[in-house]
Amino acid sequence: MIMSRKSTIITVEPPSYTTSAEKLEITGVECPYCLGRGVWHEQVGYNQYADYTCGVCKGHKKIKAVITIDWVPDE
Numbered sequence: 001m002i003m004s005r006k007s008t009i010i011t012v013e014p015p016s017y018t019t020s021a022e023k024l025e026i027t028g029v030e031c032p033y034c035l036g037r038g039v040w041h042e043q044v045g046y047n048q049y050a051d052y053t054c055g056v057c058k059g060h061k062k063i064k065a066v067i068t069i070d071w072v073p074d075e
């Protein structure tokens with residue numbers, strides 16, 4: 001099954017100001033592990049449920065990409 005998805009294209013260009021590194025963040029990406037739920041409940045006994053917090057998004061439902069680009073001499 002092909003599902004629609006959101007993608008981000010990054011254009012990498014050398015900065016016009018003096019810097020050795022730049023950092024980009026792509027935020028608001030739905031967590032693919034918990035499908036944006038953050039937590040889920042599992043029945044462990046009669047009327048007993050255990051709550052699990054998603055280990056990927058830590059319950060925040062969304063994740064972000066932190067991208068660091070290092071500009072160094074091309075030796």
Ligand SMILES: [Zn+2]
Pocket residue numbers: 031032033034035036037038054055056057058059061062
């Ligand atoms: Zn998650």
